[in-house]
Amino acid sequence: MNLLEVTNLSKQYGHDLLALQNISFSVQNGEFVAVIGPSGAGKSTLLRCINRMIDPTDGEVVFDGVQMSKLKKNELRMQRRKIGMIFQHYNLVSRLTVIENVLHGRLGYKSTFAGIVSHYGKDEKKQAFEIIEMLGLTEQVYKRCDQLSGGQKQRVGIARALIQNPRMMLCDEPIASLDPSASKVIMDYLRNISTKLGITCLVNLHQVDVALNYADRIIGVNKGKIVYDGPPNLTPEEVYMIYGSAAGDLIFDVGGQHAS
Amino acid sequence: MNYLDSLEALRTQFPSYKSGVTLHNYSIKKVTKASIVMRITLLSLVILTVYGFYTFDYKDIRIIDAITQALTTFKTMFTQPRFNHFNFGQGVYQVAVTLGLTFLTTLIGAFIALFLGLFAAQNLSSTVVSNAIKSFVAVIRAIDTVLWVLIFAVAAGLGSVAAVIGMTFHTIGYLIKAYSESFEELDPGVIEALRGSGANWWQIVFQAVIPSSATSLLSWTFMRFEINYAVAVAMGAAAGAGGIGFELFMAGNHYYDLREVGLITYFILSVAIVLELVSIRLKLRLNTH
Numbered sequence: 001m002n003l004l005e006v007t008n009l010s011k012q013y014g015h016d017l018l019a020l021q022n023i024s025f026s027v028q029n030g031e032f033v034a035v036i037g038p039s040g041a042g043k044s045t046l047l048r049c050i051n052r053m054i055d056p057t058d059g060e061v062v063f064d065g066v067q068m069s070k071l072k073k074n075e076l077r078m079q080r081r082k083i084g085m086i087f088q089h090y091n092l093v094s095r096l097t098v099i100e101n102v103l104h105g106r107l108g109y110k111s112t113f114a115g116i117v118s119h120y121g122k123d124e125k126k127q128a129f130e131i132i133e134m135l136g137l138t139e140q141v142y143k144r145c146d147q148l149s150g151g152q153k154q155r156v157g158i159a160r161a162l163i164q165n166p167r168m169m170l171c172d173e174p175i176a177s178l179d180p181s182a183s184k185v186i187m188d189y190l191r192n193i194s195t196k197l198g199i200t201c202l203v204n205l206h207q208v209d210v211a212l213n214y215a216d217r218i219i220g221v222n223k224g225k226i227v228y229d230g231p232p233n234l235t236p237e238e239v240y241m242i243y244g245s246a247a248g249d250l251i252f253d254v255g256g257q258h259a260s
Numbered sequence: 261m262n263y264l265d266s267l268e269a270l271r272t273q274f275p276s277y278k279s280g281v282t283l284h285n286y287s288i289k290k291v292t293k294a295s296i297v298m299r300i301t302l303l304s305l306v307i308l309t310v311y312g313f314y315t316f317d318y319k320d321i322r323i324i325d326a327i328t329q330a331l332t333t334f335k336t337m338f339t340q341p342r343f344n345h346f347n348f349g350q351g352v353y354q355v356a357v358t359l360g361l362t363f364l365t366t367l368i369g370a371f372i373a374l375f376l377g378l379f380a381a382q383n384l385s386s387t388v389v390s391n392a393i394k395s396f397v398a399v400i401r402a403i404d405t406v407l408w409v410l411i412f413a414v415a416a417g418l419g420s421v422a423a424v425i426g427m428t429f430h431t432i433g434y435l436i437k438a439y440s441e442s443f444e445e446l447d448p449g450v451i452e453a454l455r456g457s458g459a460n461w462w463q464i465v466f467q468a469v470i471p472s473s474a475t476s477l478l479s480w481t482f483m484r485f486e487i488n489y490a491v492a493v494a495m496g497a498a499a500g501a502g503g504i505g506f507e508l509f510m511a512g513n514h515y516y517d518l519r520e521v522g523l524i525t526y527f528i529l530s531v532a533i534v535l536e537l538v539s540i541r542l543k544l545r546l547n548t549h
């Protein structure tokens with residue numbers, strides 16, 4: 001069964017800006033999908049329409065058998081726990097420690113009061129430490145997040161998402177602010193999460209070469225439309241189709257950073 | 261120099277003035293309309309001040325004598341401080357009363373402002389609620405603390421009750437603005453991350469918003485504490501709220517005891533310095549922790 005089913009999804013900003021137009025695709029359980037496309041193509045909007053951080057204008061998203069648009073406020077919170085999110089700028093509470101940030105991933109499972117007073121169960125703390133160890137952050141557990149490197153921050157972001165016990169990870173340009181070696185570490189972790197833990201990954205990427213290296217499947221987006229959906233062996237013509245006139249840079253500058 | 265002349269002068273001095281940037285002398289400052297208006301305003305103020313002093317009606321007071329006498333008074337006040345109508349212990353007690361008034365009004369004000377500040381912050385609340393609170397609070401702030409005390413004195417009578425209510429009221433207005441602006445500085449991505457994981461509003465507030473703005477909140481609260489200390493001293497005299505301010509009023513206006521006025525001033529000042537030191541300490545600790 002498909003874990004995620006997106007049908008005729010559209011998002012309009014204001015009167016005439018169509019950020020997404022009639023997007024349809026489905027993702028199978030455990031798949032690693034890279035969404036690529038130029039800046040402003042609608043990648044971030046697409047990701048956020050899936051867990052309704054942005055409400056789509058039209059169309060339907062079915063995740064884990066549940067129609068997202070039908071959910072009420074509290075049901076939506078329950079559903080969001082099954083989806084982890086990773087961001088370009090990590091989005092950690094920088095004044096808090098690594099362990100405190102990781103445990104934030106459990107807030108959706110807690111009562112309001114338990115969440116406010118940081119009352120976490122023994123098993124939750126145990127799992128937090130296991131995940132932190134898995135991501136090689138044991139030495140940083142009690143460090144404040146503003147003292148970490150970019151790569152370490154992103155690993156904290158991954159840990160915070162993993163402790164939700166998610167079915168799927170939505171990653172919005174997870175390596176766009178990182179240097180090449182930290183980028184590789186992060187992509188390797190994401191790939192392992194998909195292969196070993198069976199968690200589906202939908203990753204927005206700016207770098208074609210990285211997408212081709214890591215993904216099972218590529219979705220190419222341009223001007224709010226899907227222009228490619230298939231295996232990760234794109235011809236230069238197909239890259240050109242996705243990136244338009246900006247493609248020249250990408251093809252000749254493979255391995256460079258293209259943060260938007 | 262009139263406005264047009266000064267404009268002309270600027271133009272010859274800075275030929276590229278029209279484009280807004282002075283290129284040839286590599287000035288770092290941009291010469292804009294605003295900065296020209298600013299300079300002209302400052303200049304006019306200086307001229308008016310000098311002109312004002314020159315044309316005062318001094319009657320038969322000779323300014324040199326007056327200044328000497330004032331200095332002598334100050335000298336008596338601050339070089340020969342002395343107890344007269346009360347002793348050290350009573351002085352400490354009166355300072356404690358004033359500090360009590362300060363603590364009470366700042367604490368109640370801060371507590372209420374923390375919650376209303378959350379609803380006044382654009383990023384945590386709806387536009388309607390946020391704007392409603394902000395404009396209401398702007399009105400409260402527009403009227404001075406002392407006036408609020410006098411307004412509440414109509415209902416409560418002059419005294420400590422009116423002082424507490426009035427001071428708290430203005431403190432709330434002041435801190436809601438300060439707090440909500442601190443909250444608004446929070447990175448929207450952090451809120452997005454927690455919302456996306458299923459956390460609810462109160463959890464986000466206590467797990468992300470308040471920890472991120474803690475230093476700023478503390479620093480504003482201390483700022484208000486210092487303001488309230490000064491107001492509490494004044495209220496002791498003006499609203500009969502008691503404390504060291506009332507003693508100052510008695511020593512100055514009733515007994516005309518310069519030495520005691522000096523002593524009380526030292527009392528008030530030393531407490532203010534201690535408060536400042538404590539606040540610096542606390543902020544440092546919070547920043548490095």
Ligand SMILES: Nc1ncnc2c1ncn2[C@@H]1O[C@H](COP(=O)(O)OP(=O)(O)O)[C@@H](O)[C@H]1O
Pocket residue numbers: 013014017019037038039040041042043044045046260
């Ligand atoms: N909140 C918003 N309001 C108006 N327009 C927006 C908003 N968010 C995104 N857009 C527009 O939607 C389009 C797609 O943006 P985005 O999804 O961020 O693209 P990408 O992530 O591929 O760079 C862009 O043209 C962008 O300017």
Ligand SMILES: [Mg+2]
Pocket residue numbers: 043044045173260
């Ligand atoms: Mg984007």
